[in-house]
Amino acid sequence: AQSVTQLGSHVSVSEGALVLLRCNYSSSVPPYLFWYVQYPNQGLQLLLKYTTGATLVKGINGFEAEFKKSETSFHLTKPSAHMSDAAEYFCAVSDWSGGYQKVTFGIGTKLQVIP
């Protein structure tokens, strides 16, 4: 069974500081990995995804993530936080499970950006 662990349900950073949101996964087959962002009172939208190929993935709004198979991690980073980055971030893994495709989300990390 696949699972996703997001360390830290709340993260606070100062404006201009590095953003690091952690995600570890477990999957019995090579996974597809995603980061989504949810702004208040909105649905989720894709930030970036890893399917195959290059392990460093760049997404929208200056975010990027690195797939590390040996560490089963897919941490999300941004060099310099903006106030507009305040939102909730979800890591997700997708694979085939028992002949059916299945998507599992982490519990989410709320990012607070302090002026």
Added chain:
Amino acid sequence: EAQVTQNPRYLITVTGKKLTVTCSQNMNHEYMSWYRQDPGLGLRQIYYSMNVEVTDKGDVPEGYKVSRKEKRNFPLILESPSPNQTSLYFCASSPGHSYEQYFGPGTRLTVT
């Protein structure tokens, strides 16, 4: 415009009164899914569908039903809602499991 729509957006109902939340996508996606979002629990998958007439349970299917008679529609049915089904519900669609999901705007359901 490519989108996933859900209706209603807000619903307050009473225990035991059957309700349906509709979901429709205009992207010809094969994969559709329903999630509920609760504080501290993230998104949990209720049901998903890989194509017309093909559905399977997610992690929290109890108390819910779905059907997929047409590719574009994937309604969520609560036959006898209970207060523990008060939640924010999202429908999503995708071309397949290696692709991202496109989410609807959400339906906030309150069961009293």
